[in-house]
Amino acid sequence: xxxxxxxxxxxxxxxxxxxxxxxxxxxxxxxxxxxxxxxxxxxxxxxxxxxxxxxxxxxxxxxxxxxxxxxxxxxxxxxxxxxxxxxxxxxxxxxxxxxxxxxxx
Numbered sequence: 001x002x003x004x005x006x007x008x009x010x011x012x013x014x015x016x017x018x019x020x021x022x023x024x025x026x027x028x029x030x031x032x033x034x035x036x037x038x039x040x041x042x043x044x045x046x047x048x049x050x051x052x053x054x055x056x057x058x059x060x061x062x063x064x065x066x067x068x069x070x071x072x073x074x075x076x077x078x079x080x081x082x083x084x085x086x087x088x089x090x091x092x093x094x095x096x097x098x099x100x101x102x103x104x105x
Contacts, residue, residue, distance in 0.1 A: 072099045 075095035
């Protein structure tokens with residue numbers, strides 16, 4: 001079986017004016033599509049930034065700042081589980097731990 005890359009391409013066909021016009025139109029169409037693609041990318045990027053800002057504002061609206069002081073007891077939530085362990089029956093909270101000093105806000 002002969003594949004396209006195996007064909008003898010040494011015989012060169014001369015292009016006619018019609019074929020040259022088609023080639024020019026294809027090239028201009030490709031440039032137009034590339035311009036539209038970059039414009040669409042910029043629009044989507046801008047909309048993503050706006051969406052992230054709105055989501056952050058919505059999240060921050062319902063978030064309350066919790067401060068702890070020395071002498072308070074706190075529980076630590078374990079987010080990760082070990083390999084081969086089921087999260088179904090594990091205790092998600094460890095503690096209580098006593099806060100002995102405050103390093104920063």
